[in-house]
Amino acid sequence: MFDHDTERWDDVVERTRGRLDAMVEQFLARAMADPAYADSALTAEDLRRASVQSFTAILDSLRSDGTADVLISIAESIGTRRARQAVPLDSLLRAVRLDFTVLWDNLADPACGAEPALLVRNAGRVWATVDAFAAHVQEHYLAEQVAIEQADADLRRQYLSQLFGPTRPTGAALDRIAGALRIPKTGHFCVAATSRDDGVTVRRRLRALTRRDDSFLTYDVGHHTLFIWPTAQTALAGLPPTAKELFADMAVAVAPVARGLVRVREAAAAAREIMTDLPMDSTGVATLSDRWRSVTRHLLADVGCELGQIVFPYLEKCTELERTKILETVRKYLETGSLGDTGRALNCHRNTVLNRLNAFEKYTGLDVQRPYDAAAVIISLE
Structure with missing residues (x-):
C-alpha cells in the first residue's frame, strides 16, 4: 500500500x-x-x-x-x-x-x-x-x-459409581444421585450392556447424532459398558429407534425395565449376566425372555447345582436306544406342549408319546406335563 x-x-x-x-x-x-x-x-x-x-x-x-x-x-x-x-x-x-x-x-x-x-x-x-x-x-x-463435556462426564461417572458401588445407596443418596444426573428418581429406565469394545463404538455414535441426545448415561464396569436411559414403558416392547441405531451390528443385552432408580442396580446386573451368557460373535438384542434358560443353568452350575443331575444319571438305567427315544420325545413335547403335535413331528402315535413321557417320569420322577417339573427339565436339557 x-x-x-x-x-x-x-x-x-x-x-x-x-x-x-x-x-x-x-x-x-x-x-x-x-x-x-x-x-x-x-x-x-x-x-x-x-x-x-x-x-x-x-x-x-x-x-x-x-x-x-x-x-x-x-x-x-x-x-x-x-x-x-x-x-x-x-x-x-x-x-x-x-x-x-x-x-x-x-x-x-x-x-x-x-x-x-x-x-x-x-x-x-x-x-x-x-x-x-x-x-x-x-x-x-x-x-x-x-x-x-469432560467435567460433566467426570461428574456423571462419580455419581454412577455411587449408584453401582459395593453398597446399596440410601434413599438420601439416591436423591442426590438423581439430582446430579438430572433424572427422575421414580422414573422407569432401560438398562443395556455391551462389550467394552462395542461400548466405544456406541459412544462414538452418540456423539455423532444429528441432535445431541444427553438422555443416555454410560458407565464402564468390568468387561462391559452399561447404557441407561429413561423410558415411558413399564415393560420392554423393543428398543426405540435411536437405541436400535446406536446398537446396530453388535450384541447388546437389555434387562427388564427398571422401575425407579433404586432398581437400576439390579437391572444392570441382569444385563451384564445376559451379556456374559451370550455365545461368542453374537449380534442383535438379547433379553431375559430370550436367555433365561441358559442364564439360569449357568448360575446354578456356578454354585454346584447342575440341573442335568436330576435327569441324566437316572436315565442310565435304560438302554441307549430307549434313552435316545425318551429324550427326543421329551424335548419335542417341551417345544410343542401337545401330545398330538409331538406325535406328528416324530411320526408316532399319540399313545407312544404318552408312554415315553410316562417312562421319563418313571426313571426321573419328573412329569413334564406339570409346569413346575417342565421348567426344571427345560433347563436341565439345555
Missing part, C-alpha cells in the same frame, strides 16, 4: 471508529433476531460489551500500524463464554461474521470518505481480519465445550 493510501485508509478507519455506537446497535438488532441468541442465557449487556470490544479491536488491527494481539485475546474470551452459555456454535459464528457486514457497510459509507478503489484494495484485509477473528472464536469455543 502506498504511503498516501496508508494515510487515507487510516483516516477511513478512524472515521468509522467514530460511528462505533451506531455499529453496535446495528449488530445487536441483527444478532438478537436469531432465536438461539434471544433464548440463550446471554444478556443484551454482555452482547453489547462484547460487540464494543470486538469492533474496537478489529478497527485497531485494520490500521496500518495495528496488530491482532488484542483481537485474539477477545476471541478467546468470547468463545469461552458463549460455550458456557450454551449458545449454538453456528449461531455464534453467524453473529461473529455479522461484524464484517456491519463494518463494511460503515467503511463504505460516503461519510467516512473512502473512495471505491481504496475500499477494493482493502476488502481482502477486512475480510481476512474478521475471518481470522471468527476462527479464533471457534477454536476457543470448541476447546471450552470439550472441557465442559
Whole structure:
C-alpha cells in the first residue's frame, strides 16, 4: 500500500471508529433476531460489551500500524463464554461474521470518505481480519465445550459409581444421585450392556447424532459398558429407534425395565449376566425372555447345582436306544406342549408319546406335563 493510501485508509478507519455506537446497535438488532441468541442465557449487556470490544479491536488491527494481539485475546474470551452459555456454535459464528457486514457497510459509507478503489484494495484485509477473528472464536469455543463435556462426564461417572458401588445407596443418596444426573428418581429406565469394545463404538455414535441426545448415561464396569436411559414403558416392547441405531451390528443385552432408580442396580446386573451368557460373535438384542434358560443353568452350575443331575444319571438305567427315544420325545413335547403335535413331528402315535413321557417320569420322577417339573427339565436339557 502506498504511503498516501496508508494515510487515507487510516483516516477511513478512524472515521468509522467514530460511528462505533451506531455499529453496535446495528449488530445487536441483527444478532438478537436469531432465536438461539434471544433464548440463550446471554444478556443484551454482555452482547453489547462484547460487540464494543470486538469492533474496537478489529478497527485497531485494520490500521496500518495495528496488530491482532488484542483481537485474539477477545476471541478467546468470547468463545469461552458463549460455550458456557450454551449458545449454538453456528449461531455464534453467524453473529461473529455479522461484524464484517456491519463494518463494511460503515467503511463504505460516503461519510467516512473512502473512495471505491481504496475500499477494493482493502476488502481482502477486512475480510481476512474478521475471518481470522471468527476462527479464533471457534477454536476457543470448541476447546471450552470439550472441557465442559469432560467435567460433566467426570461428574456423571462419580455419581454412577455411587449408584453401582459395593453398597446399596440410601434413599438420601439416591436423591442426590438423581439430582446430579438430572433424572427422575421414580422414573422407569432401560438398562443395556455391551462389550467394552462395542461400548466405544456406541459412544462414538452418540456423539455423532444429528441432535445431541444427553438422555443416555454410560458407565464402564468390568468387561462391559452399561447404557441407561429413561423410558415411558413399564415393560420392554423393543428398543426405540435411536437405541436400535446406536446398537446396530453388535450384541447388546437389555434387562427388564427398571422401575425407579433404586432398581437400576439390579437391572444392570441382569444385563451384564445376559451379556456374559451370550455365545461368542453374537449380534442383535438379547433379553431375559430370550436367555433365561441358559442364564439360569449357568448360575446354578456356578454354585454346584447342575440341573442335568436330576435327569441324566437316572436315565442310565435304560438302554441307549430307549434313552435316545425318551429324550427326543421329551424335548419335542417341551417345544410343542401337545401330545398330538409331538406325535406328528416324530411320526408316532399319540399313545407312544404318552408312554415315553410316562417312562421319563418313571426313571426321573419328573412329569413334564406339570409346569413346575417342565421348567426344571427345560433347563436341565439345555
